[in-house]
Amino acid sequence: MLNKSQVQYCLDVMKEMYPQAQCELDHANPFELLIAVVLSAQCTDNLVNKVTSSLFQKYTTPEDYLAVPLEELQQDIKSIGLYRNKSKNIRKLCQMLIDDYGGEVPKTKQELMKLAGVGRKTANVVASVAFNEPAIAVDTHVERVAKRLGICRWKDSVLEVEQTLMRKVTKDEWADTHHRMIFFGRYYCTAKNPQCSECPLLTLCREGQKRMKKKNAAKT
DNA sequence: AACTCGGGGCA
DNA sequence: TGCCCAGAGTT
Incomplete structure (x- = not known):
């Protein structure tokens, strides 16, 4: 499982990937x-x-x-x-x-x-x-990204994902978290065929590592 | 937890 | 064509 500083790093990277023209x-x-x-x-x-x-x-x-x-x-x-x-x-x-x-x-x-x-x-x-109320919106994209990266457990409910995120993200970024994660999930960490080999978060991504291992095994 | 709602985008 | 999508409500 990713710790607080690792999660913070992920969000920082996602912020840079997020387009200038904010929502x-x-x-x-x-x-x-x-x-x-x-x-x-x-x-x-x-x-x-x-x-x-x-x-x-x-x-x-x-x-x-x-x-x-x-x-x-x-x-x-x-x-x-x-x-x-x-x-x-x-x-x-x-x-x-x-x-x-x-x-x-x-x-x-x-x-x-x-x-x-x-x-x-x-x-x-x-x-x-x-x-600016204490809340982090979790939809299917946020849930998938959080589970793949290893921010939370695979079997966590939506509510558990939300609570884990609020524990691992600093308070002043709660409002922004879902935008970054949704964008990342929608355009990079897609449900089908995510391009893990080009992902800047590959090195610390639980699911990404697994997928790359599988891919390499299939090649040889 | 599983199902329904439904127009447009995209392959 | 067929499948999917920044969900919510009802059973």
């Missing part, structure tokens, strides 16, 4: 961030980014999403997939924000998870990025 979502206000992350479920980020720029011009408050017919909102987000569920969820979510939170986005992940269409991952992203 625009970082700079959005909490409400826009929340909407964007809810929309991003099960579709790629650049697909969502295509929609959000025009979406956030048209809709700026929870009331705005409720002011138009459902069909109009569906049309506006149609191109990202799952738009029927997502548009309904967003309206439900906005209604809850108005009714229960005075139109503001709640700050803790416990409150965020009560909202429609907001699960553990979305709640953690919004809480940590927008409000």
